[in-house]
Amino acid sequence: MILDSTLREGEQTPGVNYSPEERLEIAMALDEIGVDFIEVGHPAVSEDVFAGIKLISEQNLRANLIAHSRALISDIDHVLKTDVEWVGIFFCLSNACLKKRFNISLDHALDKISKAIEYAKDHGLRVRFTPEDTTRTEWENLERALRVARELKVDRVSIADTTGSTHPLRFYTLVKKVVSFGIPVNVHCHNDLGLALANAIMGIEAGATVVDATVNGLGERAGIVDLAQIITVLYYHYGVRKYRLEKLYEVSRLVSRITGISPQPNYPIVGENAFTHKAGLHVSAVLKDPRFYEFLPAEVFGRERTIYVDRYAGKDTIRYYLEKFGIRDDEIVNKVLRKVKSSREPFTWDRLVEEARRLRA
Numbered sequence: 438m439i440l441d442s443t444l445r446e447g448e449q450t451p452g453v454n455y456s457p458e459e460r461l462e463i464a465m466a467l468d469e470i471g472v473d474f475i476e477v478g479h480p481a482v483s484e485d486v487f488a489g490i491k492l493i494s495e496q497n498l499r500a501n502l503i504a505h506s507r508a509l510i511s512d513i514d515h516v517l518k519t520d521v522e523w524v525g526i527f528f529c530l531s532n533a534c535l536k537k538r539f540n541i542s543l544d545h546a547l548d549k550i551s552k553a554i555e556y557a558k559d560h561g562l563r564v565r566f567t568p569e570d571t572t573r574t575e576w577e578n579l580e581r582a583l584r585v586a587r588e589l590k591v592d593r594v595s596i597a598d599t600t601g602s603t604h605p606l607r608f609y610t611l612v613k614k615v616v617s618f619g620i621p622v623n624v625h626c627h628n629d630l631g632l633a634l635a636n637a638i639m640g641i642e643a644g645a646t647v648v649d650a651t652v653n654g655l656g657e658r659a660g661i662v663d664l665a666q667i668i669t670v671l672y673y674h675y676g677v678r679k680y681r682l683e684k685l686y687e688v689s690r691l692v693s694r695i696t697g698i699s700p701q702p703n704y705p706i707v708g709e710n711a712f713t714h715k716a717g718l719h720v721s722a723v724l725k726d727p728r729f730y731e732f733l734p735a736e737v738f739g740r741e742r743t744i745y746v747d748r749y750a751g752k753d754t755i756r757y758y759l760e761k762f763g764i765r766d767d768e769i770v771n772k773v774l775r776k777v778k779s780s781r782e783p784f785t786w787d788r789l790v791e792e793a794r795r796l797r798a
Contacts, residue, residue: 438647439466439671439680440474440623441664443692444489445505447655448478453696461496463652466688468498470668471680474647476525479505480515487515494520502563508553517560524562525595526553529569530578543578547585554589565623567595572603572611583618587664593647594620598636601627601659611653612643623647628659631678637662638670652692653700653707665689665706665738673733706738713743717751720744721762724753746784750777755789762790764797772796 446459447453455463460478467475475498479486491637494502503523506512535541541549547766550566557564566586568574584739586594593643596615598608608626616622624640626633626649637648652665665685671677689707693699702710712735714720722729727742735742755774773793777784784792 438473439664439668440476440503440647441472441651442476442625442648442649442661443467443651443655443664444493445476445478446625446657446661447651447692447696448486448648449657449687450660450696450698452590453655453698454485455695456488457485457489457492459695460486461492463688463692464493464498464500466684466691467498467652468500469681470664470684470688472500472664474503475500475525475654476503476505476649477519477521479512481506481509481512486760487519490519490521506553506557508555510549510556513553513557513560513562516557516562522563523565523592524557525565525567526550526557527567527569527595527597529574530582531570531574532578535571535578543581544717547581550582551585554586555590556588564589565591565593565595566591567597567623567625569597570599571596572598572608573600576614576708579615583615583620586766587618587620591620592625594618595625595647595649596621596640596645597625598627598633599625601629601633603632603636605632605635608636609639609643612640614644616644621646622648624662625649625661627656627661628654631659633660634666637667640658641675652688654693654702655696655698655699663705669706669738675769679747682737686739712738713745715745715747716749717754720757721751721753724757746777746789747782748778748780748783750774758789759793761786764790764793766797769793769796 476492477493478486480490502521503525504518504521504522506526508528522737568582622645624645626636650662650664650667652664654660668680686707700708702708714723719730727734755770
């Protein structure tokens, strides 16, 4: 399953702050894609965030809605007022955090977590517990926390690679050990070392059943797993067909418009160049069958294939464009191709046709 955290983790991207209406617009677009969970935000952050979460909870969306919470009763009270069904409670349990951040013992931390979980469960919430910075937490501490979570019948536990630096094989081993406790497992993988998607895949292989993601890979620092990429991996490699791939580019553009942050051009799936072909040999093959250079055709993602024209173009590239305008003269194709190859500038459709018509005249 997929948990989309664009509205929580994504809003932790510097410069990103959603209005309640924007939060709702994104949530509805995510629901159309078919994500299983939408992490709607941390309601204790501000009145604006709370209002947006409340607005989403009133829409009767298909996705499960989960709100973020520290291990504080006051945070959980904010969640209860939003009428969502799930709460994600987090707390860091590494020795370094316990000593330097909180100045408390592990026993004190586990007592604090237990009270928060019990309070949430007593008030009808389903609970996901995240030991923050899981991958760098001492196993002895993590094991004790997992035993508490199991005793309290926590619904899910999330393994967080908070600094995005864990080696995928080590991540696999850790997820496997956590899965053995019998609690359904989420994975939340940051991308600081470019390993987020690899770690998410290893999490799946180790038995995790939910992957956290965001549109355009938004999030703290280098962000987390990109939604379009993980959904496509599930489709292409695991045969998961329940998500609407044709909506991925649309929601990417929506979030880009709202946040003012667009993916780089060569970004997979939703980047502007993801289905753009330039080299003449590539174009010649793609025009015969896109599968030669596209693992899935652009149309699957609601996108259009683009042929880029500059001095790398071949005869088939020029012919492809000119035939669209009824020009089928090989001599003109050759002359236009020579013109293109002598230029350092790219050629637009209009410029190609203008040149062809000039030569024909």
